[in-house]
C-alpha cells in the first residue's frame with residue numbers, strides 16, 4: 266500500500282517535485298539569510314577587533330578616558346614590563362603594542378620645497394622586531410592581523426627602519442611612488458614638535474574605506490623614536506591565540522586584570538573587553554535584535570507560504586480523497602498518509618534546501634562577494650567583501666519553515682476530510 | 697420479498713442540507729428496501745434526490761433522521777471507520793464522472809480496492825485480469841485514465857467497482873457521458889455481473905437506455921418516492 270502511494274506521489278510532479286523544489290528554495294534562502302546575517306556580525310566584530318579594539322585592549326587609564334583624541338602624552342609607560350606581565354598572565358594570548366597618532370605628511374619636490382601636504386593617521390606596529398613570541402595559531406603577528414600580503418598594491422613591506430606603507434588612496438592623492446621620501450610632522454609625547462623623514466616602501470589597500478583613505482604605517486620602533494616615546498606605547502591589542510571567544514569571558518578577564526592594578530594611579534594599565542568599547546555591546550545587541558527580527562519575519566513569511574502550499578495541495582486533492590474514501594479507505598488512514606507525504610516532502614525539501622543554502626553560505630564564507638563599488642563613501646569600518654558565517658543553528662533553522670510549516674499546512678487542510686461529509690468531497694472535484 | 701433477503705432498508709429517512717442559516721430537505725420521509733440480487737434504479741427529474749439517496753445507502757452521507765440499514769450496518773450511527781470498512785468489503789461505486797485516480801494506470805486503479813483489502817500479489821493479479829476481461833480492457837492495462845475514451849474510462853470504473861465482487865454496487869448515472877453503443881455494452885455487462893455474481897445493483901439515472909434494463913423502477917419527485925414498480929424484461 267505504501268509502495269502504491271509512493272508510486273503515485275512520484276508520478277504526480279505537482280505533488281512531489283514542485284513542492285520539494287519550493288520547500289528547498291524557501292529553506293535555502295532562510296539558511297543563506299541566516300548565515301549572511303551571522304557573517305556580517307562576525308565580520309563587524311572581527312574587523313573592529315583587528316583594527317580598533319582588539320578582543321581586549323590595554324591602555325593607561327588616562328589614555329582610555331580620552332582615546333578619541335589619541336592622547337599619546339598619556340601613553341602607557343614601561344610598556345616592556347606591562348607586555349611581559351600580560352604575556353605571563355595570559356600565555357594563550359597574542360599581545361601587540363601599537364601607537365596611533367595624528368600628523369601631517371609633507372611631500373617635497375626636487376628642490377626640497379613642499380609639493381603637497383595633508384593630514385594622516387599614523388600607525389606604529391611591530392613589523393620588524395616583535396617583543397613577544399607568538400602564542401597559539403591565530404593573530405600571531407601584526408602582518409597576519411593586518412593581512413598585508415594580499416593588501417599590497419605596489420612596493421613591499423618595510424624591511425628595515427625608516428620605511429613606511431601608505432594607503433593607496435593617499436599615495437594616489439599625493440602622486441607618490443615607492444622609493445619616494447616623505448616627511449612626517451607630529452607632536453612628541455612631551456608636546457614638542459616631531460619631524461622625521463621616511464622612505465615609502467609600498468602601498469596597501471585593505472578594502473576598508475576608513476583604512477584606505479589616509480593612513481601611514483610604520484614600524485613601532487620608528488614611531489617611538491620619532492615621537493620620543495621610549496618604552497611607551499599608546500595601546501596594547503590582545504587577541505586569543507586559540508579558539509575565538511567573545512562576550513562575558515572577555516569581561517571577566519578584564520575584571521580580573523583591572524582589579525589587580527593599583528587603583529589610585531591614573532597611568533595604571535587598564536584592560537578593556539571588546540564589547541565594552543565604543544558602544545559595541547549596544548551595537549551587537551541591536552544587531553542581534555535586528556537579525557532576530559529579520560529572521561523571524563522571514564521565517565513567518567516563509568512558513569505562511571509553505572503552509573499555504575501544503576494547504577492548497579490538500580484542498581486540490583479533495584476529489585481524489587473522496588474516491589479513496591468511497592473505495593473504502595478510512596478517514597484516519599488518509600489523514601495519516603497526507604501527513605506522511607507532507608513530512609516526506611518537507612524533510613527532503615529541508616535537507617536539500619539546507620544543503621543548498623549551506624553551500625551558498627559556505628561560498629560566501631570562503632570567498633565572499635566584493636561590494637566595494639557600493640561602499641565608496643562610507644567612513645565606517647566595513648569590509649568590502651560580504652561574507653557569511655555558518656553556525657550550528659544554520660543546520661536546523663531551515664527545518665522550521667521547511668518541515669514544520671509543510672506538515673502543519675497538510676495537517677490543517679487534512680482536517681477538511683473530517684469536517685465535510687464524504688459525499689461533499691466529490692463535489693469539490695466535479696465543480 | 698423475503699425478509700432475510702433484504703440487504704438495504706431505509707425507514708422514514710430525512711435528509712436536510714444546510715444552506716446558509718436554513719435547511720433544504722432533499723429527502724422527505726423516505727422508506728424503501730432492496731433485496732439481494734436486485735437490479736433496480738431511482739429515476740426522476742434533476743434535483744429530485746437520487747444521488748442523495750445513493751450516497752446515504754453507500755454510507756458516504758448520513759441521514760438527518762430515520763434509519764438506514766445496509767448489509768446489517770446502521771448508517772445513521774456507524775463510525776467513520778466502520779463505514780470505511782463496509783465500503784471496502786461490500787460496496788462498489790460507479791460515478792457519473794468516473795473518478796479514476798489520474799496518476800495510476802488502468803491496472804493500478806482496479807488494483808486499489810484489493811490493496812485496501814490486503815490481498816496477496818498473485819490473488820490480486822488474477823482478480824484484476826478477470827475484471828478487466830469482463831469489461832474488455834485487457835489491452836489497456838498500462839494506459840493512464842487521460843489516455844482513455846469516456847466509455848473506456850467508465851469501463852475501468854466498473855472494473856474497479858466489481859473487482860472485489862461486492863454484495864452491492866451503486867451506480868450514479870453511469871451512462872451519462874457515453875454514446876448509445878457504449879451505454880448498451882456497459883449495461884449488458886452489468887446485467888451479466890448481476891446474474892453471475894449475484895450482486896445487487898442500485899442505479900440513479902434519467903437515461904431511457906438504462907431505464908429499459910431495470911427490473912425495478914423507483915420514481916422520485918421532490919425528495920419523495922412517487923412510484924415503485926417492477927418492470928418485465930423482454931429478454
Ligand SMILES: Nc1ncnc2c1ncn2[C@@H]1O[C@H](COP(=O)(O)OP(=O)(O)OP(=O)(O)O)[C@@H](O)[C@H]1O
Nearest residue numbers: 713714715720722741742743744745746747748749
Ligand atoms: N451539499 C448540498 N447542499 C445543499 N443542497 C444540496 C446538496 N446536495 C444536494 N442538494 C440539493 O438536494 C437536492 C437533491 O439533490 P441530488 O443531487 O440528490 O439530486 P439528483 O436527483 O441526483 O439530481 P441530478 O439528476 O441532477 O443528479 C437538490 O435540490 C440539490 O440542490
Ligand SMILES: [Mg+2]
Nearest residue numbers: 746747748900
Ligand atoms: Mg445526481
